[in-house]
Amino acid sequence: MRLLLAEDDAILSDALSAQLGAVGFEVEHAPNGAVAEYLLLRHPFDAAVLDIGLPMVDGLSVLRKVRETKPALPVLVLTALDGLEDRVAGLNAGADDYLTKPFDFPELEARLRALLRRVRAAPQAAAVVTAGADGQPLPELGRLVFDRDARRASVDGQPIELSPREWDLLELLLGQRNRVVRKEQITQAWGSERSAGEAPGGAGMIEVYIHRLRRKLEGSGVSIRTVRGLGYLLEPDAAAARG
Incomplete structure (x- = not known):
């Protein structure tokens, strides 16, 4: 390495x-x-x-x-x-x-x-991905398409560039869609040996990554909602849901 x-x-x-x-x-x-x-x-x-x-x-x-x-x-x-x-x-x-x-x-x-x-080879593609390597449909939410095996996410066929921690965060939120993801779960997904409450600035670090991921998901029809006192929830945008 x-x-x-x-x-x-x-x-x-x-x-x-x-x-x-x-x-x-x-x-x-x-x-x-x-x-x-x-x-x-x-x-x-x-x-x-x-x-x-x-x-x-x-x-x-x-x-x-x-x-x-x-x-x-x-x-x-x-x-x-x-x-x-x-x-x-x-x-x-x-x-x-x-x-x-x-x-x-x-x-x-x-x-x-x-x-x-957290880093695996992820081939980049400009075309819309509709099926994984096994031919099965890929998870979609809004205009976001998520390929876990290839470690690739795209919106309307355009790849989203994600850091390893952003990828882990999006994967966790998608896997728990319609359920609140607690900060402790995020810390565990990142492989930290300490809980977010024990690590100095741990909660602040999670908020920074949530903010960065929100920006990258703009225009995807998907948003991350903060459930005060509990955690975060990935859901379709209100505007997308009305449409």
């Missing part, structure tokens, strides 16, 4: 490169944001660990640029900034996970492997 490590602390980057290499990763190191952006845009990687406080170009700017062409690349943000606003900014920029310094290497490895487990 090829990994980009963008970290400007030489001692930390050397240690992480050695530890990640020892557990099976092929690590490419970027000492600043400019190099990280260049490598990520021009070379294939299975995942990236990205520090926010990079010299030359900050990590969030790198992440936003990379997300324009590689929306599905698993990216873990590694930073000393641990405020709620910092976590939300990182997730809004496109991070799939957020780990603050100081940290223990086993947790970093576990989080990376959890991200990689």
Whole structure:
């Protein structure tokens, strides 16, 4: 598994490169944001660990640029900034996970492997998908078509670009359609070892991903409704239902 490590602390980057290499990763190191952006845009990687406080170009700017062409690349943000606003900014920029310094290497490895487990090859198609590989009709809701086996979702034949966590969230909401999905269920689907109530900023992280998924589902005839105090419900838009 090829990994980009963008970290400007030489001692930390050397240690992480050695530890990640020892557990099976092929690590490419970027000492600043400019190099990280260049490598990520021009070379294939299975995942990236990205520090926010990079010299030359900050990590969030790198992440936003990379997300324009590689929306599905698993990216873990590694930073000393641990405020709620910092976590939300990182997730809004496109991070799939957020780990603050100081940290223990086993947790970093576990989080990376959890991200990689969610990524499977997903062929892109511009045509409307009406049947899966087994010839059976695919689940539809509104104008949203969902192919679980190919890990592909589309609206009116146009693929929706989803990060691994956004995919897991949509899959859970579709699987529980007409039923409220609790935040604890979302955390479990993401493979977290802690409940949303115990992890700092956990509830805020879920809300960020709900907001991002809502934006991507605009115009699909499907919406995510917040059921206050309980969780979230995927349902057809009111306008679509009237039509």
